Amino acid sequence: MIIYCQSINFNLWLSIQNRSPRPIKIKNGIEISKIRCEYTGNDKKLFFMDVKAMNILYYTLGKSEFDRIILYKNA
Numbered sequence: 001m002i003i004y005c006q007s008i009n010f011n012l013w014l015s016i017q018n019r020s021p022r023p024i025k026i027k028n029g030i031e032i033s034k035i036r037c038e039y040t041g042n043d044k045k046l047f048f049m050d051v052k053a054m055n056i057l058y059y060t061l062g063k064s065e066f067d068r069i070i071l072y073k074n075a
Helices: 002-008 010-018 041-060 063-069
Strands: 024-027 030-033
Touching: 002 010, 002 041, 010 041, 041 063
Parallel strands: none
Antiparallel strands: 024 030
């Protein structure tokens, strides 16, 4: 699985291994999660990598493993 994901895109593997950072903004010195309409191009790129990684994992797992991870929100 590691080699397969790395062969598609090394950043895809990093998304799985390190968990993509959530897009944030700083308002009044406090970190706040961005809503999707505020995402920059880079935020969208990181989000897409995470979604692509989740898709690969979903399609390569057996039913019992899939049932254990279906509720997770990121790769």
